[in-house]
Amino acid sequence: MTESSSGVTRRPDGPPAGIVAAVALGLSIAAVVVPLALSRASFPTPASTAAQAADYLTGHPLASRLGALLTFGASAPIGIYAATVYARLLRLGVRVPGPNIAFFGGISASVLLATSGLLAWSLGEAATDVPAAVLHLLLDLVFALGGIGFVGGLGLLIAGIAVPGLIVRLIPRWLAWVGLVLAAASEVSFLGMLWPGFDVLLPIGRFVGLLWLAAVGFLLPRTRHDVPARQ
Template sequence: MTETTTSRRRRPDGPNAGVLAVVSLALTIASVLVPPLLASGTPFPSPLGSTAAVSGYFVQHSAAASVTGFLVFAASVPLGIYAATVYARMQRLGIRVPGPTIALVGGIAASILLSISGLLAWALGQPVAGRPPALLHTLDYVVYALGGVGFVTGLGLLIAGIAVPALILGLAPRWLAWAGLILAGLSELSFFALLIPQLAFLLPVCRFLGLAWLSVVGFLLPRDRHDVPRRGDRAGTAPSASEVGR
């Protein structure tokens, strides 16, 4: 075993990306399922509802809103670490195209927007007296814009930045890479929900399926660039990582 091989194998690889995505997905699911248990089955209000319904939720179920914000904020942390970890992994694999940087930018943006959304949701749950219903409704729109549209758009960039190299280099099964590209496209289209409320159904679909996709890919990405040509040879079409890096 050469010294170069030994140092490569001992190089720190960071946390397991698949585990990070699973934690973020679990916290996201918890943010949807747990708070209604504290609010007699009432889910976090959509801003598309009436002002009376939205403001009434935050007045009557402040604890549930606070828990929602806490869990959403918590879910943003492992996602940001995931983006940095996968970026470093793809750099190590010798991928010198825009994909890894797009993934990093999208992942960091998604993490930041989700964290701000969670903190705002937590603030909405604080028992402050005398808050105007219109203010509560407006802030709910802000939570929706940041943690819904903004987050999913950033998530789509993260997925696209991983899916394209994964497809070209054979870093993951082709069907999985194509599924990622489809999810990324739907995620980017979801920002039209700001103008067409009927498209809001794309937000939860892309959020949960996107995080599930990141979980699977996080476990499958090779750790060493010497694994990439062998995977590409099996696919029969993918170039090596060194070819992409040139």
């Protein structure tokens, strides 16, 4: 608790949400760009054969481990962002399920991404000793946790902010509508488990979604006194 010059006691606002989301976005981009620059090849996907996956993991161990490291690093800021925005929405007087949905989605996304990063790192460490069938199964898990699972959780985080943001006008209406579209695309992406064509929604939900969260983090009012100026 801090006291202003007028004698009014204020609660600490917490980490700057916009910067926290920007850090998560930067690490997420680096997790793709850095390994690609080092190996000149993309990380294996479920569509890759076990032999292709083994060749990548054994032939580019540094790229594989750096990608996993950066992926894991991106998970922590997302959890911090979810907790920060949840507290701020409550402070702004939002008493609908939105903040709880956002918090649940953000923590889920953070945990799933962290698990995916750790699993990918472990896979890179022991790829030569893993049977082909087990290797392919583990790659499917890495993709499912860090792709479909993470984006699904991120979609809930976005939706939990966008809906009250639109109704109470905490953020510009156009930005709230963009958030709702991103949230819908993120949730629909789980259909990629049946039809690979929906996988195109995963990078949209991941990177554009994080960019949206960064923008909201900078624009979201800090106190209820700031809300009328945005209406």
